[in-house]
Amino acid sequence: MTSPVLLLLVFLGVGFVVLIALVAIYNGLVNKRVETENSWSQIDVQLKRRYDLIPNLVETVKGYASHERETLERVIQARNQAMNAKGVAEQAAAENALTGTLKTLFAVAEAYPDLKANQNFLGLQEELKSTENRIGFARQHYNDTVGQYNSALQRFPSNVIGGMFGFRPSEFFKLDVAEAAEVRKAPQVKF
Amino acid sequence: MAPRRIAMQPTFRDLIAANKRNSLLLVLGFCLFVPLVAILLSLGLLAYLSPSSLRHVNVVQALAVGGVAAGIALLLSLFAYFGGESMVLTLSHARPIAHKDDPELFNVVEEMAIAAGIPVPSIYVIDDTAPNAFATGRDPKHAAVTITTGLRTKLTRDELQGVIAHELSHIRNYDIRLMLLLTVLIGTVVMLADFFWQVLNFSTPGSGRRSRDSDKDGGGPLALVLLILAVILAIVAPLLAQLIQLAVRRQREYLADASGVELTRNPLGLASALRKIDADPDVLKVANRGTAHLYIANPIKKFEARAHTAFASHPPIKERIRRLEALAHETHVDR
Numbered sequence: 432m433t434s435p436v437l438l439l440l441v442f443l444g445v446g447f448v449v450l451i452a453l454v455a456i457y458n459g460l461v462n463k464r465v466e467t468e469n470s471w472s473q474i475d476v477q478l479k480r481r482y483d484l485i486p487n488l489v490e491t492v493k494g495y496a497s498h499e500r501e502t503l504e505r506v507i508q509a510r511n512q513a514m515n516a517k518g519v520a521e522q523a524a525a526e527n528a529l530t531g532t533l534k535t536l537f538a539v540a541e542a543y544p545d546l547k548a549n550q551n552f553l554g555l556q557e558e559l560k561s562t563e564n565r566i567g568f569a570r571q572h573y574n575d576t577v578g579q580y581n582s583a584l585q586r587f588p589s590n591v592i593g594g595m596f597g598f599r600p601s602e603f604f605k606l607d608v609a610e611a612a613e614v615r616k617a618p619q620v621k622f
Numbered sequence: 623m624a625p626r627r628i629a630m631q632p633t634f635r636d637l638i639a640a641n642k643r644n645s646l647l648l649v650l651g652f653c654l655f656v657p658l659v660a661i662l663l664s665l666g667l668l669a670y671l672s673p674s675s676l677r678h679v680n681v682v683q684a685l686a687v688g689g690v691a692a693g694i695a696l697l698l699s700l701f702a703y704f705g706g707e708s709m710v711l712t713l714s715h716a717r718p719i720a721h722k723d724d725p726e727l728f729n730v731v732e733e734m735a736i737a738a739g740i741p742v743p744s745i746y747v748i749d750d751t752a753p754n755a756f757a758t759g760r761d762p763k764h765a766a767v768t769i770t771t772g773l774r775t776k777l778t779r780d781e782l783q784g785v786i787a788h789e790l791s792h793i794r795n796y797d798i799r800l801m802l803l804l805t806v807l808i809g810t811v812v813m814l815a816d817f818f819w820q821v822l823n824f825s826t827p828g829s830g831r832r833s834r835d836s837d838k839d840g841g842g843p844l845a846l847v848l849l850i851l852a853v854i855l856a857i858v859a860p861l862l863a864q865l866i867q868l869a870v871r872r873q874r875e876y877l878a879d880a881s882g883v884e885l886t887r888n889p890l891g892l893a894s895a896l897r898k899i900d901a902d903p904d905v906l907k908v909a910n911r912g913t914a915h916l917y918i919a920n921p922i923k924k925f926e927a928r929a930h931t932a933f934a935s936h937p938p939i940k941e942r943i944r945r946l947e948a949l950a951h952e953t954h955v956d957r
Contacts, residue, residue: 469739477736554725557725557726557729558729561729561733564729564733565733568736569737572738575884
């Protein structure tokens with residue numbers, strides 16, 4: 432084999448390998464970005480789960496504790512407010528308020544032994560507790576995926592590819608100082 | 623607002639990165655090991671059957687023969703192991719359960735699946751008072767997690783969540799697939815060694831020699847050396863392969879612990895669960911040597927005593943608990 436031909440083949444070979452690597456990096460970034468979008472919508476799925484469980488809970492409690500109308504109405508109002516909230520800050524505050532009304536409701540239910548023994552009620556209590564956990568884990572997972580995506584955008588060589596094709600970093604789910612103070616306030620349990 | 627961190631204490635992310643590096647090195651080593659064994663054994667056979675033709679063998683031929691031998695053995699091993707996995711659940715008498723049978727368990731598993739970003743695996747239960755658990759499935763889409771009724775009743779929600787997080791981490795780290803691959807590689811090595819012995823057994827030295835070669839033309843000292851090397855290798859290689867697999871297995875157990883913490887952000891949950899499992903006197907009836915390696919803690923109690931040796935399928939439980947608790951201290955420092 433003559434040496435210019437050999438040289439050309441080596442050059443083409445190297446070029447091919449580099450091309451494959453570039454494609455792999457680009458696709459990797461796309462996958463990471465899609466994962467962040469996916470995990471963001473997962474948070475909404477879990478929030479919606481909570482909204483869907485509440486009417487069932489209210490009906491069950493009404494059957495045993497019809498005198499607690501005020502408490503039940505507060506729960507329904509808080510739920511509607513949370514469903515209509517816009518923007519991360521407003522939603523976070525509304526979710527916190529909803530958690531507060533639910534805590535009051537469960538505290539009130541302590542006084543009704545028949546209700547406490549009701550299988551439906553217990554089932555709903557477990558489902559709501561699990562939903563709180565799921566919302567937390569969904570947010571945690573979202574932040575994990577954002578961390579991986581943003582790190583890739585800063586690391587070499589994916590930062591070069593990212594810059595070339597217009598990949599932007601995503602935002603972490605976090606609350607700024609004022610919102611954080613609001614959310615971290617212990618929800619009021621009113622009687 | 624960077625958290626203050628004690629320099630010497632690893633975070634769970636450091637542990638995860640270190641683990642993945644180590645397993646990669648071990649697996650690469652193994653993948654190089656197999657063709658090497660094939661080549662050496664083939665040369666050994668050649669030395670035995672036809673020492674004089676060793677002089678005519680060049681590197682390319684040696685590689686080709688080794689490659690073909692390794693390839694055939696690999697294919698045969700693959701066929702042997704493909705159906706193996708669905709058998710595990712049947713062998714362990716695991717029964718599937720539905721959401722309504724145990725909502726809390728389902729919720730714990732679904733919460734961890736959300737934290738991990740994988741589809742929810744199927745859930746199976748083994749009726750046994752000994753607390754233990756394992757995960758199966760080549761990838762997250764076809765996965766199952768199995769726990770004993772003992773585990774379900776003896777652990778708190780946090781502890782249960784720690785165990786489930788550990789099992790789901792095995793699934794999302796593709797540990798089951800990795801272990802299957804290593805088992806296939808071991809099978810290949812064992813098969814090559816076996817083939818070597820068979821040929822040695824049923825043939826006479828120098829029988830491959832062509833009649834034209836003169837009797838004085840032996841392979842000389844080279845042939846003898848190769849033959850001896852091959853014999854040693856045929857004895858040692860299967861053992862070495864086993865040791866590598868066990869080393870990888872132990873690494874992946876530590877990795878699953880750390881990955882589990884990434885999900886729960888609560889190292890003490892799993893630590894506490896491991897303590898309970900270690901202290902529990904009940905013995906899992908369905909476990910045997912074949913399935914023991916799959917469980918979260920070695921169900922064959924007497925094997926825990928040799929947990930510090932190279933032959934252990936699991937790392938020592940006390941060490942796992944220690945590492946988890948070290949992570950807990952690390953988290954507290956951040957506050």
